[in-house]
Amino acid sequence: MSIRICIPLDSAAVALGADDVAAALAREAAKRKVAVSIVRTGSHGMHWLEPLIEVGGVGFGPVTAADVPSLFDAAFKNHPLNIGRIADHPFMKAQTRLTFARCGNVDPTSFHEYQAAGGLNGIGAAIMVGPAQTRDTVLTSGLRGRGGAGFPTGIKWKTVAEAKGDTKYIVCNADEGDSGTYADRMLLEGDPFVLIEGMIIAGLAVGAAKGYVYIRSEYPDAIRTFSKAVAVAESSGLLGAAAGFEIDVRAGAGAYVCGEETSMLESLEGKRGQVRAKPPLPAHKGLFGRPTVINNLVSLATVPAILADGAEAYAALGMGRSRGTMPIQLAGNVKQGGLFETAFGLTLGEIVDEIGGGTASGRPVRAVQVGGPLGAYFPRSLFDTAFDYEAFAALDGLVGHGGVVVFDDTVDMARQARFALEFCALESCGKCTPCRIGSIRGAETMDKIIRGERVAANLALITDLCQTLKFGSLCALGGLTPYPVMSALKYFPEDFDRPRLVAAAD
Amino acid sequence: MSGQTPRLVMMANQIAQFFVPQRRGDPVAEIADHLEKFWDPRMKADIVAHLRAGGAGLDPVVREAVGRLKEAQRVATA
């Protein structure tokens, strides 16, 4: 009998040497004539332990190729890298894994393993209750768009279902561009069938026979794994013209703004990734002018679990109007970085200090940016804020796609504010004036502030500019850029009015 | 016969090629009517003179039609 060894093929694990470890394991097993079966799985999401290998439910990590002989010596039992049963690890145990239930535990492109681990139960339920009931289930579950806008998924589906048109589309937004986020990638690499299942259910629910998955081009491994899963699903009869639903995988064009839904439609249509004005809403006039559901990958991948377990089970989780779970992605200067799926409602402090374990540098946490590069910066004084769409919005912040980036006390918040404007300038599609010109003028003005030029006047100008961006921009890129800028200014004013640096020559 | 007669003969025959295949009405009358309506008097005189001189090259229906032109009647009775 051979030993089953699971090693992640997840890009994060691979970046940390998982492929080397897998090769070393195979070599060592051959040398020792030990029968092993090496299975590449997704990641469990504990990045500080990657590469994390699993044998009989017990985890070892972080493993390097050099550790492999000793692991064999220890017969994968008592070893310094042994973290115990993965499922019992505090980081895992504290989670409520619905969307990511299988991620890390299965061979991502094994249709058999997917089914064995509860896959397809969602489709079964959807077929049984029919389109209207399916839409209703999603609506009552309280699921909201996990891309950041938090729009109720069920209402979107209802709009598309009721829109006139013979041809409708499902578009999955997997253009995951927020800094410090990786939930989409982990699912594409670790449990792609769940997305396929979610899209089929969406198609059933709204009357669409075709779906597109728009994956950012910087995710080549994810594109490869997901495309393979699509092929497997086609050959198993789950997908394809005969099955009544087809999926096309499209690689993004490398622009952050293509994560904005209307830009993505333009890009999918083969045009320049430029934002469209709304209305018309994509639900009425979307891809190629047809009614289109555009959902974030996490939203769609959560649908099978909702259908399988019922709306009530999902809605029972969370707080306020934020129901269900959210995959929080901890990154930046954090001790325990990784993906942590949990019901809404934890405080920011719990997330950063307890789950994340504070900074990796060991210095005090000074600021946390939540919701990507356009999310607000939170100081320690706001660490009692609950992780909830409304609570964050009340503070001019956003939950976004669930990214949490931690900074210690060496951070210069004026430079962070400048970075937000520079990011906006770099990623602007150039269509609307506030974003096209405002971002670059904002960065220039920040430079003046950093240099100490007419600081008060320029801070007033930045404040005015942020108003113009917030209310004047066509899409969220320009509209949200003020969040990091104004939060930095509001909570860390001391960083914006430092004495002018004395030139070295003086 | 004038220098333009060959061209008039060709034109008249060409007109006949349209009216002959029509399956109702009298092609001869239609051809004659067309010539009356669209040809200048000197063209009509020319083709009538040509017919009287033997009408070489004229299709049979055209000969008949030219013969029915007012100009032909006038010349005949003159």
Next chain:
Amino acid sequence: MSLVPEIDYGTPVSRAEETVSLTIDGHVVAVPAGTSIMRAAVEAGIQVPKLCATDSVEAFGSCRLCLVEIAGRAGTPASCTTPVAAGMVVSTQTERLKQVRRGVMELYISDHPLDCLTCAANGDCELQDMAGAVGLREVRYGYDGESHTRQAKDESNPYFTFDPSKCIVCSRCVRACEEVQGTFALTIEGRGFDSKVSPGAAADNFLSSECVSCGACVQACPTATLSEKSVIDIGLPEHSVVTTCAYCGVGCSFKAEMRGEELVRMVPYKDGKANRGHSCVKGRFAWGYANHRERILKPMMRESIDQPWREVSWDEAIGRVASEFKRLQEKHGRLAIGGITSSRCTNEETYLVQKLVRGGFGNNNVDTCARVCHSPTGFGLRTAFGTSAGTQDFDSVEQSDVILVIGANPTDAHPVFASRMKKRLRQGARLIVIDPRRIDLVRMPHVEADYHLPLRPGTNAAILNALAHVIVTEGLVDEAFVRSFCDRDAFEYWAAFVAEERNSPEAVGLMAGVSPEAIRGAARLYAAGPNSAIYYGLGVTEHSQGTTAVMAIANLAMVTGNLGRLGVGVNPLRGQNNVQGSCDMGSFPHELSGYRHISDDATRAMFEEMWGRPLDAEPGLRIPNMFDAAIEGSFKGLYVQGEDILQSDPNTTHVAAALKAMECVVVQDLFLNETANYAHVFLPGSTFLEKDGTFTNAERRINRVRRVMTPKNGMADWEITLAISKAMGFEMPYAHPSEIMDEIARLTPSFAGVSYALLDEVGSVQWPCNEKAPLGTPIMHIGGFARGKGNFMITEYVPTDEKVGPRFPLLLTTGRILSQYNVGAQTRRTENGAWHAEDVLEIHPHDAEQRGVRDGDWVRLDSRAGATTLRAKITDRVAPGVVYTTFHHPDTQANVVTTDFSDWATNCPEYKVTAVQVAPSNGPSEWQREYTEQARHSRRIAVAAAE
């Protein structure tokens, strides 16, 4: 005098029938559903600041100036992209909006040169207006940041400049190029702050790009970025007059924008019903010929054509014309002289020339250039439907589901209508193209024909019969329509005829070089409609079966019930600006205005009474017959108004011989055209800018032409005809062209309701305009045909005698190109030569290879009629065995090669089929050498003796 005001509603009109009521700034407004808030505000008299919106293109929402607040809705939506909703309460001016708008303007101006005082758009700049409207008082960013203000101008286009330093990247030009013109030449290159307007690939400039210089981008530009060079040179206009373009049969309305008597620019008029605010390179820009140094402004005479011209007074010239014409009539008889009306002149002028001929000359020797273009249309459609004109208005195309284009190349010859057609095609209408060449419409950005039938030149009638065969034999006949509206016997005979096997796609396809499956597919598509429209041009009429093919087209429309409503019809695309009008006005030798035969006693009596002259009941000579009679010796004098028959008519050698045989040729034109080389009296003509009148376009629309400057030659063309008539003893009492129109209306039932007062009031009308239709008739034959029952004629295909053989193995077909017009007399005297400096011969690579011809080589083009030389252009747009050229340049004179074969019914020349040979050449043909010498000699003007 002032500029004609035009309101920019910001977004296009909504055609919805449902009305929505809302409140904007306290005013209750009711507008059609789907209207933008911005447009609704303008309708209520409220101007919301805007830069990227203009009502010629769809809303874009990029400038962010037009933001508004809506009660109960969060945020500040753009009023251009937000449609109205019932009960909506909108505020267009709040503290927050003011602040955002000022912030946006501050950003704009931080990247814009501050040279307003010396800018060409100073006073006509929307950016400037908006800076004022939002109260921008300072730019706190300074001007030392990144900017676009030091970029180089692109001055490659001869008519306008592109100055990227002034660009605000509103994309109006890009969108106009796409949505209005449909060329897709412009794009936004780069992202974010680097976004910039770019003509095609990076290496391109405007001239080398796909740009067709239609001017839509210039029109759309809110700043000085795209500016007419004439405005840069002269300054802004101070008054404008609405008038009608004098180029093609589309008949676009323009505002002639003036400074004093100097024309500053021609701007397409939004309320123009033919063009709806669009234009092409000719009408928009190519008006410089009016001031060209070669324009003749004084009358000239000579005793014989080998003498130089001598400038004389108007009295002397007119006196000579009258005395010569009288002398010729005395010596050679009443029928020895005639006249040719101009399809470029106004209805009134055309009417006067035929009146002069019929009343003054006492014969019916009058003809017009329609003889050589659309005379088969007149004959064919009159026989089938009862009216010698197209059945629709141009707007109709917006309702078409299937468009069949045969023998027409609208993107070159009728560009503004083509843009409207392309827009419909981009919206999803299906397209069938029947043409020997792969014309642009077959495949262009976002337009692709479902079927292209590249037939052998000369087989139109056969292909049309084959289409009918499919419809009849596959049960696709609209029985209800045929039963209700068509002559049953005629239909039965015709149906039996087309059903014959020899008319099947299989039989015809082989002969015409088209796949039978494609013919069947095209026929089914056309029959399926539900709204199918046929558009055709000279590729149908200029054949020995031209009239037959027009009737075959009419049959197709009748048998499928595609007549009598919007979106369908039979639509001839007329060549010259007023070719429809010149036909309507009685320019043909056999009929009086309104297409009434000259032999009809009652009609003639009406004219005789009004004119006080007896009229000849016999038809007169047609143009080709005039030439024959001249050579024969019975036709001696000709008055040619605004027509260059030497260059435009077929078999140039024959035409030249005819002109030489005449004793008094009077040419009235702007320039010493080619015909003038054979003339004895030259009367300088006036341009369309220098006179009042009307033109009638291809959709029967009567448009006003308005005088914007004093005639440089001293007299408008109608005044010259009056002078000749008076000198001939036939005085006509008109003080103004409106009085001529009044007479036309009194004498012509289809024009009975037309008057200048009506045209000034409603802009334009389509005839018939009378008691039954006081505002004209956009769509003809609704609920029945003008002639009673629709008439199916049997359209037997009779092949032309012009056949290829060993000596002349290729078929030549001729046509036009966008930038040039007709004989080029006008366009060659503008900067349009930048696009088409010479006529070239398109030849298939296979045929070129066989003859050792390389791209750009000089080749000799030979037919049994004559020979010319020109450069070869190797292209697979033409099929093997077919060559193609244009006839815009007298140096080439393509018509030296064309023959005197013609349409059986109308003598319309067979321009489209000539058997030719092509061979490498190293010099001009004998004709070209002789002609060049003759022309040089003939054009001499004697220097006036010192007084």
